Amino acid sequence: MRIIFILLLFLFIDVANVQAQSWGDTTYKRKRIFMKTEVMPQFPDGSKGMYEFFEKHSKLQISKEPFSSAKNVIAEVVIDSIGNVVYANILQGIGDNYNNDVIEVIKKMPPWKPAHQNGKAVPILLTIPVTFKQ
Numbered sequence: 001m002r003i004i005f006i007l008l009l010f011l012f013i014d015v016a017n018v019q020a021q022s023w024g025d026t027t028y029k030r031k032r033i034f035m036k037t038e039v040m041p042q043f044p045d046g047s048k049g050m051y052e053f054f055e056k057h058s059k060l061q062i063s064k065e066p067f068s069s070a071k072n073v074i075a076e077v078v079i080d081s082i083g084n085v086v087y088a089n090i091l092q093g094i095g096d097n098y099n100n101d102v103i104e105v106i107k108k109m110p111p112w113k114p115a116h117q118n119g120k121a122v123p124i125l126l127t128i129p130v131t132f133k134q
Contacts, residue, residue: 021099023107024087028078034124039116041079041124043109050109054130057105060098061133071132073102081121083111091127102130 043050055062063071071094078087088106093099106128115124 021093021096021103022087022089023103024078024085026087028080028087028123031123033078034115034117034122037115037117037122037124041083041115041126042113044112050128053109054105057108058101059104060101063131063133071098071134073098073130073132075102075106075128075130077106077126077128078123079112079114079126080123081114083114083121085109085112086123094132098132 043053045052051062072092073090073094074092076089076091077085080086085106088103090099090102114121116122
């Protein structure tokens with residue numbers, strides 16, 4: 001019985017560590033957030049600009065070829081109706097250094113052109129893959 005308790009405790013601690021790799025306003029998780037819209041949000045200079053932003057602001061080496069190695073971090077971000085990134089969470093990580101680096105770069109992102117649905121700016125949840133060089 002004691003061993004089972006210890007194993008469950010370690011499992012809980014491990015799950016808590018994964019959950020801790022997020023940043024921002026968690027109240028957005030309780031609000032209506034779109035996953036797809038008529039007009040998707042756009043980072044300044046598009047996808048290319050976003051990956052250049054990651055290369056410039058990351059402390060680690062970013063690969064220009066997405067999913068070209070086993071070092072992929074996948075983050076989800078919420079972009080509010082104004083275009084600000086207000087929440088980020090690591091969905092799939094590869095270690096604290098990489099995961100925290102992605103969160104730190106996301107915190108520095110400039111405003112995006114917001115998503116629009118039925119002519120209104122709306123918050124949206126996006127997934128951003130980041131590939132690091134081996």
